[in-house]
């Protein structure tokens with residue numbers, strides 16, 4: 001008897017917990033998986049991201065077959081449309097199950113490819129723990145805003161993570177204040193777990209080098225996990241060796257040390273190899289059994305069930321117009337050195353190099369270096385969003401848009417963050433070891449040796465003075481600016497214009 005139901009699984013849905021799989025009858029279904037070269041070329045994705053996705057898909061297809069599923073897999077196929085047609089011609093199924101896509105508009109785009117006589121059922125995403133209703137309930141009106149912190153409390157209560165009855169463990173919801181230590185040069189950072197490519201990944205590497213040769217990055221030294229089994233090993237390694245120290249130096253940046261104590265689990269969570277709740281529960285266990293400090297465990301859990309859930313809900317509440325927002329009227333192009341790393345700014349050079357090498361930078365490098373530069377230089381939000389989406393192995397529209405347009409560039413007028421994360425060299429010098437080896441002088445804002453972060457920071461405040469002066473969270477910054485004389489402002493303006501005219505030479 002021919003299979004009667006198809007289940008389409010896309011590259012970021014490779015989990016046995018996939019709800020479309022869960023609602024199907026194995027004996028009467030066929031799983032459809034397609035590697036579309038056209039989709040891979042839609043954006044100039046980093047080569048390591050393409051290797052990750054295609055290799056995860058190929059390994060997952062084998063895992064499905066081992067578990068008794070019938071799989072119809074289209075390798076290195078030109079386009080989704082041809083493969084879909086071939087699939088339905090071949091299998092004559094009458095129904096398609098597909099788990100909801102994480103990108104706005106993608107459900108509709110995929111449905112357009114399905115023959116009209118096929119019944120399509122979209123099932124709920126398996127890798128989020130909140131509901132739309134829980135988020136909506138917190139909004140007083142259509143236009144009101146909700147903070148991540150409030151939503152996070154709801155998620156803590158819902159999951160009972162780090163709760164003592166109705167109260168948060170230790171008496172506080174958030175221990176971020178203990179988590180902002182500068183880098184400790186004597187600290188022995190534990191290396192992250194790396195995975196040698198197997199034959200399947202080696203074949204994918206060849207395929208990526210053939211079809212996507214002009215994309216950024218390289219396939220060399222690919223070290224990410226591509227199966228659930230290895231992703232679980234990566235998570236265990238983080239929990240055993242780095243979770244306890246995750247918190248204190250979470251915001252630190254060190255030359256040549258791209259990972260520090262961050263988990264590097266986002267590539268696996270975003271492809272559904274790992275579930276955020278299983279990680280949060282493991283982390284809680286470490287605290288309860290005395291193996292990890294509360295500030296680190298709470299910080300990690302907040303990222304997973306606070307920030308991650310919050311940005312997912314913000315995205316679905318405010319798209320599609322959210323992506324187009326540009327409240328600060330930023331229009332500059334992304335400079336060429338974002339793709340090459342060739343700049344005299346030592347902090348940018350090092351963080352761009354690690355991004356180009358690994359498709360990864362940790363949160364503070366993304367926010368306070370790459371993002372901060374983009375913010376204060378007035379780079380176009382859409383262009384910056386595209387650059388981040390290209391360069392990061394964990395980059396997907398749902399998570400990129402709120403983090404870039406909202407949190408980083410403040411282009412949403414303050415929905416995700418109440419103040420822009422603009423900072424001068426003072427912050428970078430405090431939180432990193434970059435400045436002492438730099439061509440520029442971190443103390444200067446004007447003159448030949450002035451640090452571009454300083455000039456652009458003050459220029460950013462001057463340009464947006466009218467907007468920010470009523471923002472109480474920016475009171476200190478605006479007070480500092482108010483004390484500056486006119487001739488100083490004119491010098492900043494002149495130097496900022498020179499920087500922007502010669503942006504690829506700085």
Ligand SMILES: Cc1cc2nc3c(=O)[nH]c(=O)nc-3n(C[C@H](O)[C@H](O)[C@H](O)COP(=O)(O)OP(=O)(O)OC[C@H]3O[C@@H](n4cnc5c(N)ncnc54)[C@H](O)[C@@H]3O)c2cc1C
Pocket residue numbers: 261262263264265266267269270300303304307308309311361362363364366367371388392394395396399400403404407408
């Ligand atoms: C400009 C910018 C772009 C970003 N782009 C992405 C992206 O494309 N994909 C992505 O997953 N995250 C993105 N983030 C959020 C965050 O930086 C990454 O999730 C994190 O750095 C991933 O590394 P990690 O796994 O080592 O995280 P850890 O620091 O170990 O954190 C643990 C987990 O918490 C979650 N998390 C933490 N912060 C956030 C956040 N702000 N939003 C959503 N989830 C979060 C992730 O799943 C992460 O794996 C971005 C942040 C900024 C400022």
Ligand code: SF4
Pocket residue numbers: 344345346347348424425428429434435436438439440441442451452453
């Ligand atoms: S001086 Fe400026 S450009 Fe150089 S490392 Fe410090 S912050 Fe970066």
